[in-house]
Amino acid sequence: MTAAVLRPGGPYGWAMLVERMRPFTSTIFAEMSALAMRTGAINLGQGFPDTDGPPSLLADAAANITGGLNQYPPGPGVPALRAAVAEHQHRFHGLDVDPDDVLVTTGATEAIAAAVLALCDPGDEVITFQPYYDSYAATVALAGAVLKAVPLRPPTFAFDPDELRAAFSSRTRIVLVNTPHNPTGAVFTAEQLTFIGELATEFGAVLVSDEVYEHMVFDGAAHMPMASLPGMAARTLTISSAGKTFSVTGWKVGWVHGPAELVAAVRAAKQYLTYVSGAPFQPAIAAALALPDSFYADLAAGLQRKRDLLTAGLRAAGFIVYPCAGTYFVVTDVAALGFVDGADFCWRLPELAGVAAVPVSVFCTDPALGRTLVRFAFCKRDEVLSEAVERLSGLGRAMAS
Numbered sequence: 570m571t572a573a574v575l576r577p578g579g580p581y582g583w584a585m586l587v588e589r590m591r592p593f594t595s596t597i598f599a600e601m602s603a604l605a606m607r608t609g610a611i612n613l614g615q616g617f618p619d620t621d622g623p624p625s626l627l628a629d630a631a632a633n634i635t636g637g638l639n640q641y642p643p644g645p646g647v648p649a650l651r652a653a654v655a656e657h658q659h660r661f662h663g664l665d666v667d668p669d670d671v672l673v674t675t676g677a678t679e680a681i682a683a684a685v686l687a688l689c690d691p692g693d694e695v696i697t698f699q700p701y702y703d704s705y706a707a708t709v710a711l712a713g714a715v716l717k718a719v720p721l722r723p724p725t726f727a728f729d730p731d732e733l734r735a736a737f738s739s740r741t742r743i744v745l746v747n748t749p750h751n752p753t754g755a756v757f758t759a760e761q762l763t764f765i766g767e768l769a770t771e772f773g774a775v776l777v778s779d780e781v782y783e784h785m786v787f788d789g790a791a792h793m794p795m796a797s798l799p800g801m802a803a804r805t806l807t808i809s810s811a812g813k814t815f816s817v818t819g820w821k822v823g824w825v826h827g828p829a830e831l832v833a834a835v836r837a838a839k840q841y842l843t844y845v846s847g848a849p850f851q852p853a854i855a856a857a858l859a860l861p862d863s864f865y866a867d868l869a870a871g872l873q874r875k876r877d878l879l880t881a882g883l884r885a886a887g888f889i890v891y892p893c894a895g896t897y898f899v900v901t902d903v904a905a906l907g908f909v910d911g912a913d914f915c916w917r918l919p920e921l922a923g924v925a926a927v928p929v930s931v932f933c934t935d936p937a938l939g940r941t942l943v944r945f946a947f948c949k950r951d952e953v954l955s956e957a958v959e960r961l962s963g964l965g966r967a968m969a970s
């Protein structure tokens with residue numbers, strides 16, 4: 570399929586995919602998930618949970634569908650959900666958000682895309698950190714903007730302040746921050762966020778803060794929203810989603826809030842991308858956002874235990890495992906196992922050990938950065954993780970034979 574799309578002057582006499590999208594014709598998740606399926610491997614590649622979210626959420630959504638909430642909801646989102654997002658931001662992060670400044674989107678993905686499309690003219694620049702969530706680069710390309718990706722290097726995945734400063738220019742429109750960070754599992758410190766905010770202020774850039782893992786921060790730490798730092802709410806679009814928090818990644822209901830004029834710009838782009846989404850899901854998610862603290866505490870505690878289970882197993886199997894402070898991913902270095910290329914490792918892992926993972930190099934503009942790094946997801950049932958660990962323990966033997 571890829572070959573046909575890319576054939577110059579293909580069946581219509583012209584190349585069928587615009588040049589700026591040609592680097593994005595396939596996603597590693599589809600390839601690795603297909604490989605896992607073919608080989609019967611345990612799929613720790615793609616980050617989706619293998620259990621359902623809160624029963625009350627599922628029941629509410631089902632009742633909304635049978636109860637007739639099936640037509641276009643209001644453009645900015647169902648009022649109950651916009652109010653619940655504002656309430657949630659106050660309850661967990663101490664942020665004062667006006668429900669009128671909340672826009673419901675088709676997942677965090679659309680919120681990010683609409684922000685980039687609304688704020689960037691062709692040639693404008695978006696700064697982010699690499700490795701990055703894979704939609705960032707494709708979205709920036711769709712907008713005809715230019716991605717400047719500042720490296721996050723192991724073991725801490727902290728950025729180099731000089732490299733970050735050097736990435737700014739008079740054309741910088743957006744700094745796209747993701748904390749807790751996928752794929753590295755890093756959580757940006759107050760000092761790092763402050764430094765990013767100061768540069769954004771100096772260069773007149775908007776901060777777009779992807780916080781979909783806000784409730785997955787471990788070891789007693791708390792999530793720190795970009796907008797909670799002094800002065801930053803005035804230039805920050807904060808984005809999150811129900812997908813990760815409530816284990817409903819297939820629902821694609823997210824939101825963005827920020828200063829009224831920025832949200833209005835995002836809404837202008839959003840309304841012609843999808844117009845609206847998820848009418849029956851929105852009120853159900855509104856109710857779920859008000860679940861008691863115990864739900865959120867159990868979510869983080871359960872994932873922390875899974876992180877520890879998988880980390881211990883990977884270390885026992887010979888991997889270098891970097892610290893994970895948040896999200897549901899750990900990054901490993903497979904150089905210790907004698908591999909020089911993480912992608913090559915991932916193509917062979919299902920056959921060697923019956924487990925699938927994804928190479929970090931695919932999340933990088935500069936593939937050399939993540940050459941020997943491999944990401945594993947731990948948002949799976951304990952018995953699945955235990956079985957994966959058991960299989961991985963045979964990796965050394967499989968490689969020797």
Ligand SMILES: *Cc1c(COP(=O)(O)O)cnc(C)c1O
Nearest residue numbers: 676677678702751779810812823
């Ligand atoms: C999963 C994920 C998203 C996408 O969220 P949706 O609500 O499914 O669109 C965005 N950013 C990061 C970092 C993610 O891991």
